[in-house]
Amino acid sequence: MxxxxxxxxxxxxxxxxxxxxxxxxxxxxxxxxxxxxxxxxxxxxxxxxxxxxxxxxxxxxxxxxxxxxxxxxxxxxxxxxxxVDGINPIAFFTGDTWNPHNTGADGMPLVGALPMIVGSFSVTLLSCVIVIPFALGAAIFAVEINPTLGSKILRPALELLTGIPSVVFGLIGLMVLVPWVRSWAGGTGYGILAGSLVLAVMVLPTVTSLAIDALESVPATYRQSSYALGATRWQTIWHIVLRAALPGLLTAIVLGMARAFGEALAVQMVIGNAAIIPSSLTTPAATLTSILTMSMGNEAMGTVYNDVLWSLALVLLVMSLVFILIVHLIGRKSVSNNAQ
Amino acid sequence: MQGQAVQCPPAQAESSEPHLETQEYMENAGAFTLKDVSVSYSGETAVAGVSADLKAKEVTALIGPSGCGKSTILRCLNRMNDMFPGVEVGGNILLDGVDIVSGGIDPITLRMRVGMVFQQPSVFPLSIYDNIAYGPRLLGGKSQDLDELVEDCLRKAAIWDEVKDELKESALGLSGGQQQRLCIARALATKPEVLLMDEPCSALDPLSTERIEDTILELRGEMTFVIVTHNMQQAHRVSDTTLFMLRETMERPAELVEYGPTDQIFNDPKDQRTADYLAGAFG
Known part of the structure; x- marks a missing residue:
């Protein structure tokens, strides 16, 4: 304001x-x-x-x-x-069969969203696990080890990476990652693993940039004081810099997760879009977003199928609100720590 | 810590160890001898020709106007200049007879022996206890010994009574003066022979300043102090020896104008420039 x-x-x-x-x-x-x-x-x-x-x-x-x-x-x-449609929320959140055009034994449409919820959380968490070491390592290099290379090469590369449209990542995933996974895992190659890898590359610039910002905001006096006490560079980074930057690093990870959770197009291209609970990382699966983009155009407004898709969207929306809430809580905690 | 400034082969660091054990070392622990020390930043010489003896267990003050290289010389004494790329140190700096410039001792060991307190209180965003324990833990200190050490250091820095009930609280909650005394306590925890202070009171109020000066005077005799200060009264109050430095023009590097017993420097300076500076003619 x-x-x-x-x-x-x-x-x-x-x-x-x-x-x-x-x-x-x-x-x-x-x-x-x-x-x-x-x-x-x-x-x-x-x-x-x-x-x-x-x-x-x-x-x-x-x-x-x-x-x-x-x-x-x-x-x-x-x-x-x-x-309105009388679907039991428990059936929605825990049902493992997604087939809204057909009805189950109880006469209600089969709208179990668990496969997509599991799929979304799996790709999000796995992509984060993949991305955290790389993002943290790159950020430490760019801030602590070689700031010159960091600002001359890494930063521009990250900016470029951020600007690439997600469909390009999806395409590369489709043409490179999926055949690669197929070559050693068998099957089609589509699945959680391919989706997570694509998401990891997409989220990497976001998380790395924010992690760099977090490390850069650690006062130089902390480092000097640590060195002056006889700490080595790695002791300083590990005990002081990472610790002082922790709120910022967590924020970077959460924002990365939020982006991964909400990404639709690139994931849809490589995950296989089979609304079943995945039995392995290399079998076709689906996410909330991929089922939404696949189905939304085909169902008439007001039908149960359409309403259930909106419910998936609601789950996505609530999750993104949760991610933002987490970021705010982290921010508030670190502010109150500093203001003490 | 770019490593370009001063190279230190680890093999040579070991050769200094036997020296530590000798009786002579125990007697003069913490005496610096500077021989023709010069410092250049990216090829431009900022300070040149500094030769002086900083006596063990005494307080030496470095005074002079801004930009005269006081802090630069101070940072040579624990090789903090290594952190800045392009800094080159020439000449010899002997700590109890061992040359620290040519790599007679590795910087990690050196900094354990030569502690430092900075201008801005720079406590870590950790608890008060963990701030003090940071240095000893780097060496693998045991936890039961640590409790004693933490109390001892806090007492020496005259802050124990204020913080003894909140050792687990964040150190960021302390006032500026308390934080600076915590920094002193933290530097004491590695049991240094020398404590370097880079304008330790310039960010503090007069009362906090007085308490820090009291601490220095109490600990004198236990360790060597080298203090950079803008405050000439402070130099007069706490130091035994005073070094007056000056950079007359930017064309020439800064130099050591004169040094000697503090009383003599303040009451009977030999150099006219010292007299002018102390009289407030410039700087």
Whole structure:
């Protein structure tokens, strides 16, 4: 809100915004003030202030409105699975059969989402396990070992990697990783492992960049004091730098997980999209996102199938809120530690 | 710790060990001899021709205007300059007869023997106890010995009574003055023979400053102190010997103008530049 207020007092910003809202009078309003008497100028200025306040306030309100209505919409559709269609939430969260067009023994559609929930958490956790050592190692190298190479080569490489569209990662996964997995694991090569590897590469730049920021924010005095006590570089990194940077490093990992959990396209291309609980890392599986993107276009609004897809979306939304909550809790804890 | 500055072959470090055992070492533990010491940053000489004796178990103050190389010389004494790329140290610095510049001792051992307290209180984001125990633990200290050591160090730094009930609390919760005394206690925990202090009181209020000066005066006789200070009254109050350094122009490196007993430097300086500086003519 601070920046919004600041911008509203910026004449140029207000004027241009004004021109946008009353486009017909744009010429008149931009030439007018210079020829007017002092009192009118003052009035015009205070009017500008007010208009600016309204415009920026409107923008802020719009953002909040979009977020709230988005949550409301997803929740409304997602919850109607349980309240309108009468699906038992337990059956949804623990059922292992996903076949919404058919009904089970109890006469209810088979909408067990457990395979996708398991799939989503598996690829997220596995990709994190893969990515953490590499991200941490790269960040330590870039900050502690060789800052020159870190800023000249690693940083630009990370920025480039962040900008690559996810479909490109998916394509590479499809053409390289899936055949590679197939070559030694047999089967089709699609599955959790291929999905996790693709996600790991996608998440790597995010986690590494944030980890670099976290390590860089550790005061140089900590390192100096540690060296001055006779610590080696590795003792300093291990006992002091990593420890001091822990909140930032955890945030990096959680944000990486959030991204992995929500990624749809690249995963969908390599995971196999079989809505069954995976028996191994190299057999086809599915995630919440992959089933959503595969099915959403094919089901009519208001059907049970459609509602259940919304429920999957609701699970995704809630999980992303949980990830953000975790990041905030970490941030608050580290702030209160420092403020003590 | 870029390693380019001063090379130290480990083989030579071992040769210094027998020396530690001799009686002579025990008697003058912590005496520095500087012979024609110079320091250059990326090829540009910042300090040159510093020769002085820093006596064991005494307090030596380095004074002079900003940029005169006091801190640079101080950081040579525990090889903290190694941390900065492009720094080269010339001449000889002998710690109890062993040259630390040419690699007579490895920097890790040296820094255990020559502790350092910085300008800004820089406690680790750990508990008070863990801050003190950090140095000894690097050597593999036992936990029951540690309790005693922690108490001993905190007492010496005159902060035990204030923190004895909150040893497990974060050290970041202490005030600036307490943090600086904790830093002193932390430096004492590796049982150093020398304690270097780089303007230890410049970030502190007068009361905290006084307590730190009291600590220095109490511990004098147990170990050698080398203190860089902007505060000439402080140098006068705590030091036995004073070194006055000056960089007259940026074209020439800083030099040691004169050094001697503190009373003589302050009351009867031999060099006119020292007299001018002490009279407040510049700097």
């Amino acid at each position: 601070q920046t919004a207020k600041f911008q509203s007092s910026n004449d140029a910003g207000v004027l241009s915004a004004n021109q946008g809202s009353v486009s017909g009078n744009a010429v008149a309003s931009s030439t007018g003030p210079s020829g007017l008497p002092e009192a009118t100028k003052q009035l015009a200025k205070s009017q500008l202030e007010r208009v600016g306040k309204y415009i920026t306030g409107f923008c802020a309100a719009l953002v909040v409105l979009v977020v709230v209505s988005l949550i409301f919409l997803v929740a409304q559709h997602g919850l109607s699975t349980f309240f």
